Every structure is written in structure tokens, then in C-alpha cells.
Amino acid sequence: MIIGHEKIRSRLDGLIERPEIAATFLFSGPEGVGKMLLAREWAKKILCLGGNCNQKPCESCRIFHAETQNHPDLIILSTSSEGQSGSRRSLKEEEESSTIKIDKARAFMVELSNAPLVSNRRVAIVDSAHLLTTQAANSLLKTLEEPPPATMIVLVTHLPDHLPQTIRSRCLNVSFAPLSLPEFKAVLEQIGLKTEMAPEDLYHLASGAPGQAESQCLPSRTRSLEASKRLFSAIKKPATSLFSELSVMLEDPDEDFFLNSLERYLLDLYRQEGKDPENRPFTIDPIKREMLHDKLLEIRTMSAYNIHRAMNAEEVLLEFREIFGA
Ligand SMILES: [Zn+2]
Structure with missing residues (x-):
């Protein structure tokens, strides 16, 4: 049906x-x-x-x-x-x-x-x-x-x-x-998609299209979604909580976790653009988002040249301080 x-x-x-x-x-x-x-x-x-x-x-x-x-x-x-x-x-x-x-x-x-x-x-x-x-x-x-x-x-x-x-x-x-949230949930049930992610999060990430749901709920995605959500909420709070969030991500033993999570975070922000502001789970000033994007590209380039992440950590945090005006 x-x-x-x-x-x-x-x-x-x-x-x-x-x-x-x-x-x-x-x-x-x-x-x-x-x-x-x-x-x-x-x-x-x-x-x-x-x-x-x-x-x-x-x-x-x-x-x-x-x-x-x-x-x-x-x-x-x-x-x-x-x-x-x-x-x-x-x-x-x-x-x-x-x-x-x-x-x-x-x-x-x-x-x-x-x-x-x-x-x-x-x-x-x-x-x-x-x-x-x-x-x-x-x-x-x-x-x-x-x-x-x-x-x-x-x-x-x-x-x-x-x-x-x-x-x-x-x-x-x-x-x-896109389907409505109740319709989206009903389709997930119909196709038997099991996930630990909250249906509301999955709905937003899959842009209300059940066909995109599966690729959004891989374990690595779930983990970086959690990191993204913490970042989103940290950004709204005083800068110190943002920095502590970033430091936690930097300490993750998974080499690429920090960069991947930041990248997902940006992608999520882009995905929100076309959506009705009321239903956006997160919002950010587009100028800040662009700055963040440029910074991320820079970090990616640096890691490609094997510059150790930890050495960049302080610089990254300073950049964030500048971007988010704290
Ligand atoms: Zn017939």
C-alpha cells in the first residue's frame, strides 16, 4: 500500500x-x-x-x-x-x-x-x-x-x-x-526500517523522503548526528561550551571523527536552507556557515598534508571563536 x-x-x-x-x-x-x-x-x-x-x-x-x-x-x-x-x-x-x-x-x-x-x-x-x-x-x-x-x-x-x-x-x-512526519513514520514501519535515531531527526535528515532514510541511519551517521546536535546546541550557548564540545570531538580516537562530524554538521545546515523556518531543527547565520565551510576546507587540506590535528586544534578553536563572535 x-x-x-x-x-x-x-x-x-x-x-x-x-x-x-x-x-x-x-x-x-x-x-x-x-x-x-x-x-x-x-x-x-x-x-x-x-x-x-x-x-x-x-x-x-x-x-x-x-x-x-x-x-x-x-x-x-x-x-x-x-x-x-x-x-x-x-x-x-x-x-x-x-x-x-x-x-x-x-x-x-x-x-x-x-x-x-x-x-x-x-x-x-x-x-x-x-x-x-x-x-x-x-x-x-x-x-x-x-x-x-x-x-x-x-x-x-x-x-x-x-x-x-x-x-x-x-x-x-x-x-x-516531502511526506509529512506521520506518513514518513508509517513508511518506515511498513518497510521495517529499524534505527536508533529519533524518527524526527531521521525525517529531517532524509528530507521527508523514506528512500533516503536508510543511508542516513548508518551507525557512523548516528554518531556524528549526535555530535552535530551537541554542536548546534553548543553554538547557541556561550562560546566556552562550544569549545569544550569541539575539544571532546578532537579527542575522539577515531582519526577522522572531528572532520567528518564538522562536515556532516555543515551538510545538515545546508539541508535546512529550503525548509520552513518553524520546522528547522537548527538555524545558523548563512555568513557564519560559509566561514565555517571555508575553515573546514582549509583543515581538510592541512590534514591531507599530514599536519597533525592536535597542532591545529588551538587554531581551529580560535577560528570558531572569531566566527561565532565570542
Ligand atoms: Zn484489473
Whole structure:
């Protein structure tokens, strides 16, 4: 069962009632928020031949593979990386497989020109559409502007600005917002993600997108989140508590803990930028944040030259004193 995005789903469901429609949609929104999941759910509904499919599935719903969600009338265009993982690839090959090239786009269009096999309609999804090469994108223009009869095309991307304007102007926009906190929690429960991190913290770090949750709750992340939170609260207090917090981090036996935590701290600050100020767990003056960023880059460079961290500690603390005006 899909959780959230109620408005989008009811708008899309409304379109199913009109079988004459053939159009191209652009699903955009945060990575991991559920765009692809919803595109597949919608495809299943579009391809359904009608009837009470929960009780007794129609021919199309029966064929729709529960796990892989494959269906002969659901055509997916994506990068070629799938099926090749595990084998060692050169950098060039990695780069090649991370784009959608013109030959794949052409094959996709050929498939689209055939009549549906099971259903009365067909659905085509371009996953991570921002990975289309310029050539591939150009080759698709005409098809996107005027999809074949009874065909719905969905472009899915978290980076819509990376798509050429010529493509974007041919699509009907569907923009996905982050899930609400209760929805986010419900998805975590559904997928069985266990973490020691507070759901509220995870929600902010994953930008309300469950697909980003897992990478945010690795043990190292949890530990540096704790350090970040202590830093955030220390920054609001007199400078002495900030310095003691930093000294504790400097004494950590993990060589990179200090730098990694500071880096996470900055990244967290950047993540907060677009958010409604009321719901930001932390805020900091952008100028100070930039200064902190520059300082961090400097420290990174110094450690690359094997200058001992402890020797820099005093200097770092002095810099912080300056940045945070204490
Ligand atoms: Zn059905």
C-alpha cells in the first residue's frame, strides 16, 4: 500500500477515467519520496481491464508481477546499470552506464510503436529522466509531444532542472512534496526500517523522503548526528561550551571523527536552507556557515598534508571563536 501523496493520487486516478487521453507527465520531487512507486501503481491502474480486481483480478492485473511489477504493456526506460552490478567496470563504463543513451531511447520508441499486448492501453516510464543524454532527449521530443494513441508516458526525476527545457515544456507537471512526519513514520514501519535515531531527526535528515532514510541511519551517521546536535546546541550557548564540545570531538580516537562530524554538521545546515523556518531543527547565520565551510576546507587540506590535528586544534578553536563572535 502506498502512503501519502493523496492529492496527486486522486488527480491521477481522475485521468484513468478518460481512456482517450494520451499524454506525457513529469513526476518531480525529492529523491526517494516515492515517485517511481506511484508511477508503477498508476500504471497498474491504467492497464487494468476493469472489474473487481481485489477479489478476482482481471487478465492485466493477474499478469502484473507482484514483485518485479513487470507487465508487457509497461515499458521502462532507465540506465543500463541494472543487471551488470557485481562485475568490475572501468570508470568509462561506469560513466557510460549512468546515462540513458540514444540507442536505448530508440529501442524504447520502437516498443512504443507496437500495439498493447494484454491491456487496451500502455504506459511508459522513463526512470531518472535527467540521465538522458542530450541526443537521447532530442530523439524523444516528438514522441513526448505526441505520444502514440492510448499511451501515457511518465518521466520521473529528482533533478527536473537538468532536463532540457524542450522536454519540460512538453510535459504535464506533477510535483511531489516531502511526506509529512506521520506518513514518513508509517513508511518506515511498513518497510521495517529499524534505527536508533529519533524518527524526527531521521525525517529531517532524509528530507521527508523514506528512500533516503536508510543511508542516513548508518551507525557512523548516528554518531556524528549526535555530535552535530551537541554542536548546534553548543553554538547557541556561550562560546566556552562550544569549545569544550569541539575539544571532546578532537579527542575522539577515531582519526577522522572531528572532520567528518564538522562536515556532516555543515551538510545538515545546508539541508535546512529550503525548509520552513518553524520546522528547522537548527538555524545558523548563512555568513557564519560559509566561514565555517571555508575553515573546514582549509583543515581538510592541512590534514591531507599530514599536519597533525592536535597542532591545529588551538587554531581551529580560535577560528570558531572569531566566527561565532565570542
Ligand atoms: Zn484489473
